[in-house]
Amino acid sequence: MRTEGAPRPTACPDPLVGRRILVAITGSIAAVKMPLLVSALAKRGAEVRCVVTPSAAALVSPVALASLSRHQCYLDADQWSPQAPRPLHVELAEWAELVLLAPLSATSLGRWVHGLADTLLASTLLATEAPVVAAAAMNTSMWQAPPVQRNWQVLSTFERVLALGPAQGLLACDRQGDGRMAEPEQLLMALESVALWGWQRDWQGLDLVVSAGPTREALDPARFLSNGSTGLMGVLLAQAARLRGASVHLVHGPLQVHPGLLEGLICTPVQTAAQMQAALMAAQGQVDAIAMAAAVADHRRVEPMAHKLSKLALGDLWAEGWEQVPDLLAGLVASRPPGQTILGFAAYSGDGLAAAREKLRHKGCDWLFANPIDQPDAGFGSPGNQGWLLGPGGQEIEMQPASKLAIAHQLLTALRPPQLSQPGP
Ligand SMILES: Cc1cc2nc3c(=O)[nH]c(=O)nc-3n(C[C@H](O)[C@H](O)[C@H](O)COP(=O)(O)O)c2cc1C
Structure with a gap:
């Protein structure tokens, strides 16, 4: 902000x-x-x-x-x-x-x-x-x-x-x-x-877990594999829900947002995908909804090096010794209690709608927000966002470019669990 x-x-x-x-x-x-x-x-x-x-x-x-x-x-x-x-x-x-x-x-x-x-x-x-x-x-x-x-x-x-x-x-x-x-x-x-x-507290009494930011996978004690996520989208989603009355637990990787934007949230800071997975699994049992806005690394070292590698040795690292990071979203969907709503995020470049449809089907979450990272006013580090929100029953909602906070409110309105009856503005 x-x-x-x-x-x-x-x-x-x-x-x-x-x-x-x-x-x-x-x-x-x-x-x-x-x-x-x-x-x-x-x-x-x-x-x-x-x-x-x-x-x-x-x-x-x-x-x-x-x-x-x-x-x-x-x-x-x-x-x-x-x-x-x-x-x-x-x-x-x-x-x-x-x-x-x-x-x-x-x-x-x-x-x-x-x-x-x-x-x-x-x-x-x-x-x-x-x-x-x-x-x-x-x-x-x-x-x-x-x-x-x-x-x-x-x-x-x-x-x-x-x-x-x-x-x-x-x-x-x-x-x-x-x-x-x-x-x-x-x-x-x-x-x-x-x-x-507005001021309406339509999420009053509900518990939400949001993940935000990147994860970091160590290569050696000095270097890590990560991505350009700042965490702003997830943090604003968490804050918008809090201002609408929810109790919000934010599980986040290393953020690049103003610390004042974390006030009022229950925060669990993590570094790696494994730590994020453990924190999310621990929080999952008690909540009404989960929004997975974090940009989790895809791969990690099977064994990070104990000592700092030389420039030369670093070149050899790429050939072998890698494993896929577990799919956190699919894991949450598999272990969710009845009635829990799950929103996934998908970052795409180029035409992402077809890939987003496939991801929604494949992961089994209720909602998927597919947002481009190659548009001038959207993606990592931008104050704005846009994209497609895909939902139950084949819903496909195009979200026009707007501030990340505006997008957060639109997502919350769609995601609002069915037990809530009080409509917003
Ligand atoms: C230097 C100073 C700092 C003060 N800080 C606070 C404060 O942070 N919160 C508070 O409620 N009152 C604080 N007060 C006391 C209020 O100014 C005082 O209660 C006053 O009646 C408030 O009136 P108001 O609400 O009409 O401004 C402070 C007073 C002084 C002299």
């Missing part, structure tokens, strides 16, 4: 372009992270307005926020301007298509869930009908305090709210624990998700 402002390829539209986003900032030290996030949103083509509480205005400069959002930053005093033809909180509430409430302090959380409207920000939150992405941030003991926990529980029942609990880490108060605001990368991804899908 990019925070930089480089324009996306037109074939892969950015879901935040032209969206009216209200960034509401309260009095947590994490507010200092917001100006750059506001800048990233503006550079991506969103229309941004900022509103701050008096405490937030003491921690982060409203002038910086105004400059980076290309618009006045609203303060409490603006609510009482004699020039305002309509109440400012109503204007802002109606203007916003999406609200990012970050960081959310204990005080503002309490105000909101108790319906208090004693600041511009608090009255705007009560007045808006836009979806809100809310990210709490506070000292660990404050976060764990029973009244705060009760308020957070109430907030998680609100419609239109995507509540992101704090992450673990070193806090500004020198505590190590829960309390850090979700990383800006995570906030951007959540906003993009709400822009694409």
